[in-house]
Structures are given as C-alpha cells and as structure tokens.
Amino acid sequence: MRTLIFAVPTLLVVAGCQPDQHGGAGLATLTRDSAGIRIIENAKPTEGSRVWQVGPEPALTIGVREGEDHDMLHRVRDATKLSDGRIVIANRGDDELRVFDASGNWLESWGGRGEGPGEFSGLDHVDTWPGDSIIAWSGPGSSILVFDSDGNFGRGFKLETNEDDPMGFYVFPTAVTAAGSILAGQIPSIFDRVRVEIRDAEGRLQSSLGEHPGIETHRVESVRGSARMITMYEVIFGPTVGQVPWGDLIVHSLNDRYEIRAFAEDGTLARIVRRDHAARPPTAEEVEGYIEEQVSGYPDDIAAEQRGRYESVPVAENMPAFTSVMVDGRNHLWVEEYELPGEERPGSLWTVFDAQGRVQGFVETPDGLEIFEIGEDYILGLWRDELEVEYVQVWELER
Numbered sequence: 001m002r003t004l005i006f007a008v009p010t011l012l013v014v015a016g017c018q019p020d021q022h023g024g025a026g027l028a029t030l031t032r033d034s035a036g037i038r039i040i041e042n043a044k045p046t047e048g049s050r051v052w053q054v055g056p057e058p059a060l061t062i063g064v065r066e067g068e069d070h071d072m073l074h075r076v077r078d079a080t081k082l083s084d085g086r087i088v089i090a091n092r093g094d095d096e097l098r099v100f101d102a103s104g105n106w107l108e109s110w111g112g113r114g115e116g117p118g119e120f121s122g123l124d125h126v127d128t129w130p131g132d133s134i135i136a137w138s139g140p141g142s143s144i145l146v147f148d149s150d151g152n153f154g155r156g157f158k159l160e161t162n163e164d165d166p167m168g169f170y171v172f173p174t175a176v177t178a179a180g181s182i183l184a185g186q187i188p189s190i191f192d193r194v195r196v197e198i199r200d201a202e203g204r205l206q207s208s209l210g211e212h213p214g215i216e217t218h219r220v221e222s223v224r225g226s227a228r229m230i231t232m233y234e235v236i237f238g239p240t241v242g243q244v245p246w247g248d249l250i251v252h253s254l255n256d257r258y259e260i261r262a263f264a265e266d267g268t269l270a271r272i273v274r275r276d277h278a279a280r281p282p283t284a285e286e287v288e289g290y291i292e293e294q295v296s297g298y299p300d301d302i303a304a305e306q307r308g309r310y311e312s313v314p315v316a317e318n319m320p321a322f323t324s325v326m327v328d329g330r331n332h333l334w335v336e337e338y339e340l341p342g343e344e345r346p347g348s349l350w351t352v353f354d355a356q357g358r359v360q361g362f363v364e365t366p367d368g369l370e371i372f373e374i375g376e377d378y379i380l381g382l383w384r385d386e387l388e389v390e391y392v393q394v395w396e397l398e399r
Contacts, residue, residue, distance in 0.1 A: 029358045037269050042359035044276040044351075051352060051361025054379060055396035062087060062104045063391035070098060070106045073390040076382050078125045079372045080134075081394070082149070087380070088126050088134060089392050095120040097136055099151065110151040111136070118145060118153030125173070130180040130201075137173050144173060144182070144203065159184055159203045171195065177245040178331075181206055188214040188241040189234070196243070196252055198265055210267035212252045215240055220309045231309065236290055237282050237316040242325035246333055247355060251325055258321040260335065260357075273333070273357035279318040286341045287315055322351075328374035331355040334363070366395060 030041040045051070063073040074093030081087055085102030095113035100106055111120050122138040129135040129146060133154065137144040143156040159171055159182075170190055175183040180201065186194040196209040216239070217232045239256035249262040249270055258277035264270045282290075291310045295303040323336040337349040347367040352360045365371060371381040379395045 027359050039272045040357035042275040045361045049361055052363050053398045054365055058393040059396050060104050060394040061391050062100050065389050076390050079380055079392050080126050080128055081380055090123045090126040092123045095123045097126060110147055127176045157203045159199055175245055178247060183245055207265040209250060209263050213254055218313045220312055233313045235314050235316055236287055237319055244325050244327050246327050247331050255320045255322050271357060273353055277321050282319050289341055326374055329376045
C-alpha cells in the first residue's frame, strides 16, 4: 500500500482540546490543535437521519429526447447557475456554452468548436468568475476563456509554464477558488505524486502547495505477437483523490481512510477532519465482481486476457472510506459515502460538515444525479434516462 508523503505529525502535545455540540442533531465533535494543525474528530450520524432534504422531484429540467438542436444535450461536462437564475451548460458535444433562463428556455450559445478567440477544443468546465464574469476551459494545455455576463468574449489565457516544469507537463486547471484564483495540478492517475498549485487570473504561478499523493497504479507487462505491451492498472478498490477548494484552504485527500486533509496555500497541513468509520477489507467475491465489471463489454477472448492480467494487480487492504468531496454555497463540506458492493440505496448519501469541519448529518441526493454544483438552496446536476439521453436538472435543497 502507498505511504502518504504528507504524514501527520505525532500528536505528543495536545492543546485546546475541547468537545462541542455544534454538529447537527446534537452530534458531538472533538476539536484539538497540534503543531499548528486543527484536528476535528466527529461521530457518525445515526442511520436514517437526514439533516436537510432534497425536493421530491426536479424543480427544473433542461434537455429533450427530440427537438431543437440547442435543447438536445450531448456530453455535458459541467454547469453553473448565475446570480440572475440563468443556467450555463458546458456542452462538450459541440463545445458550446449553452445559456438557459430560470424557466429552462434556451437563450443563446457562446463559444463553439475551433481554435479562434472565444472557441474551445474539448470543453470541460464552466464556473462563475469575479465581476459577474464566466470562466470556462478545456483539457490540459488548452486556453482558459473569460466571458462577460452577456456572453461577450473578453480574453483567453493559458497556465504559464515554470522553471520546475518548462513543458507544463499535465498541469491543468481543476477549480476556481473563493478568492478568484485557479486551483491547478497534475493528473493524479498518471503520477504517484502530483504538484498542486494556485494560479492567478493570468495563469501565473501564485503559490505552490507542493507535491501530494496521486493514485497508485500497477504496471502489467504482456506480449502480443512480437509486440511487448505495458498496461497501467489502478489498484483494485484502491484509493482515489478528492481535491476541492474549501474556503481559504485546499482539500487534497486520499479516500483510503475517513480523513479529509486541507492545506493552506503554502502547502502546510492546516486542518484534518475525521469521522467515525469502520474499515473492512474487500472479500474475494467482491474482488471477482470488480474484475468482471472492468472486463464487461469486451469480446470473450479479450475479456479472458484482461482477467489474466488482473491476477497480478494488487488489492487494497480496505475498501474506500468515501467516494468524493464537494463544497457548497455556504462553505459546507459534503463527503459522499462509498456504496459497498451489494448495497442498494435509493440515492447517494452524503455526510455534511460545516465550515469548521463539524459534522451536521446526512443528506440524500437523487439516484443517478451527477452533481455539478450545490448552492444555497439548490443542487444542480446531470441525469440520464434509460436511453442515455442527457438532462441538466435543478433540485430544491431545504436546509
């Protein structure tokens, strides 16, 4: 198993240790400081409890099976809600930012596929930007574009290379921070350790958070005819990386344990949020099911070959502790529960923590909804029907 390169200092001296009852529904938390790190220990909410509720059905659905081209969505990668209620959708199928009013009516489209000013190649993200502007970007190495609230193209820029990495190797933008900077870094699935950076509004290096764990992979060599092949496989049930801005901190954490680590912009570990969690190893049946899921869809001969390769891939010591992390419009941290094989939940279950990392309780979100944004009173995400037709939906969030 991977050894984390940003180890927590040994807790020899504990200062300011205090229990509190600020969590939702009287849930106890224990907060302490050690070597400049704020550590918050939380109880697990009781099963069946829900601190907030999501509406019983979508308040707004955008997208159709058949209709006008601008209403038919394809390969939606992201969406954001503007202060005036408009919804901006990053539709990668044609590299357009499609704009809809608060009732779901199409207003206009910005951008489009190409290499010219205001155009995209592989549209990937859209977000709000200071000054009522909108920022959007494509994959690694592509331009970051800024539009005003009326869709007028303002400017484009790229992440500048630096002396440590003159080629800008796989450094790409991932999110907009609360201060209007850009969180950027290397792709975790490619490197064992990844650089995490804050870039300014021109793409220049503002600060470096140093190197942090990536995703552990395993190298499998094989021979096909006269060709020697090398394939990289992720560890079976191995940890993935959760990374998101959280106020003035940056979360970068593996999900191999229920421990969310948040860093200051200089890379120092500033906060650790833990929640009670019972770790358990995967069973042989679960490992077999994992492999079958990975090889499904291949022709029988290729599937058999892939199964043979998986025999040498390591298996994680324990199942993941959670799936993903998000931050909402009130700076609450949402941690998605990991759904164990065989579990059948009606939707996704999240543990919500307040801005200080104190547990509030569970929130359940609709089944099949890929969440893009959690606002003050809404959840915005992508849903697909049985024909894989895409819809962007807004659901009311009752706090």
